[in-house]
Amino acid sequence: MTPHSRSARHRRRFLAKRSARIPLAATLALLAVPTAVDAADAETTEPAESACPAEAEGQEIEMWSPLTGPDGETMTALAERFSSENESGISVEHVAQPEYVQKLNAAAAADELPTMTVTRVINVGELAARNVLRPFTEETQAILGEGFGDDFPENVWVRGEYAGERYSIPLDIHTLVMYYNTEMFEAAGVEEPGTEPLTRDAFETMLADLAASGVQPIAIGTGFQAATLFQTFIAQFGGAVANEEGTEATYASEAGVQALEYVNELKQEYSPDISGANDPEVAFFKQEQAAIVMHGPWHIADLSQLDYVGFAPMPQIGDDFAVWAGSHQLGLTTDDPAQQAAAACWIKWLSDNSVEWAAAGQVPARTTARESDALAEVAAPISRIAGVVDRAIILPQVPELEGALWGQGFGPVVDGVLMGEVDDVAAALEQAQAQSQQIIDENIERYAE
């Protein structure tokens, strides 16, 4: 594990303390992805693995994805490399689609689906139930190889299953990350966090010390960020937003109240007054108006270009560590056996080489990739947060569960509390939970075969 990640400019000032190898690698990973890819390649590609069947030969694959940011370019580069290197003559074209679920729905209705797609884990159940995703057959699973699933953390691997069949293969896990401003930490005399979650005491002392030094300690907004913090802390306090089957909303619990009040305390005590869509809290952090922001890892690519940004896992506030996470998964959208076989060959290659996917700011789902030495070279920040993914919370695979729980459930309550418009937290959660339950029940009825 690397102690800290910094860019080259910052390094000059702190050269005495820091190892020179790490920032160089981080810069390489960001500025010259192909170079980093080549460097990592030597260590990860295993010899003689051409389990690709004859029928897959010469197939052209179109893969859609929601990867519309810089991560999409990394994916395209990987697809191009596979296309030029694989011995079966398979070519992969990656097409990033904004609003990808709606594009998939429309394509399904018009019978013009691509070969496969990258999907967000929360959409797998819904896409499977609505005949967009196709299950992996025995043949396609055979291409992936015996015991393929053993190399994934259980919590993310099982989320690729729906109604007893496998519909998707996890590519990455994106947990919340604690970004911090190293210069503000230094000025306040606060020690930088390590690669293990901070304890509650250490975290709160850190905030108090930062506040004492005259800076805003943390940027807490509303919307996505607030809701994912709530989901993180409710799990840490021993609760859950839903039961393990995904049939009951359970967030109006003692842990739920505690979690929401904790987020609110952090915001009221230590955060500037931020709210609104499109992550303004991250903009605040980037403008050096707050020392910490907790957000998705997709900001890593952008934020590691700033001299003063450090990366750490989320703190542990409750009795158990847990952290909200999403996951990109790879699913098939065709019934054609040759196309499926070719897609499976590409999925296997991509998964086997997924340490390189870390360059896109994502934590690889494959355990061997996360534990590989190459990870720190490809993306030093990722290696600093990769240790906690097995304790990531990902909702059960029930169609439209997230919408029922979040958008039409606790989401508005979390925002209401943080914006000072809800006084009775417990009652508000109770009321929202009743609505969530009503929607879940309706959904279960709708999706019952």
Next chain:
Amino acid sequence: MKVGSGRKTANSAVFRPRRKATPYLFILPHFVFFAAFLLWPFFRGIYTSLFEYDFLRPERRPFVGLENYRNLIDSGSVQYDDFWRSMRNTGEFLVWSVPPLVIIALFLAVLLNGRYPGRNLFRTLFFAPYALSATAAAVLWWWIFQPTGGLLNHVLSAIGVDGPRWLSSMPETWAAITIVTVWWTIGFNTIIFLAALQDVPAVLYEAASIDGAGPIQQFTKITLPMLRPVLVLVLTITLIASANLFAQPYIMTAGGPLQRTESIIYRIYIEGIQRSQMGSAAAMSVVVAALLLVLTSINFRVFGRKEDT
């Protein structure tokens, strides 16, 4: 653009059958598109609203009769709160946006109708934003309205004003969305007014100024009455356009703060596209369409009255 100009008696035609067919032939090209993209979807929407309808699951599409409508008036249903909240929100936006969209457009049209150098440049400038997509306009202003680092609050702070959180507090968010909408679409209304103004005979103004009427009197006694039919048209178009508010809150606020800028179209989008409840969403659309029809007819009755006298 003229409205209600069908009063002239047509020259008596020689061939009666041809006279009958001619107007329909003129209408036909438009009617084809109207039928394909409005009429058919409209009736299809009514049909869809009677089902629990997910277009990707034809195997499960139960007929539910009027239940989707009943849900909208049943306070215990999942849809009730969201539907009526977004209806109220849309009503609020109408109050915010329609007056400036009509009044400022009229004012601009009068200014742009004058004779001065650079007139065409100004006409182009005011109309130009209308050529943008809603997304481009919304993203542009999302940046301008950023509470920290946004252009507007930056300028405000330079003159010592602490700018509000434009996109996350009320009622500033409505003001922000109204400003975007006015900036983006004002050109359309202006052009319609401008065309109408150019149809007002100059002799009227000449006669009025000889009789000693000032500019304000000329405006209220000549311009406004002459523009009445167009005013009704613009008002109607603007009401309908504003009731269709979607892209601005979708991009700038995600319906926030606390779902207070979630417009009815936004809600229909969530219901139909995100939640795959096409039947329920169609029922909402039918109700909205019916309300807009009522609103439009009231509008024509109240403001269009004098046209026939």
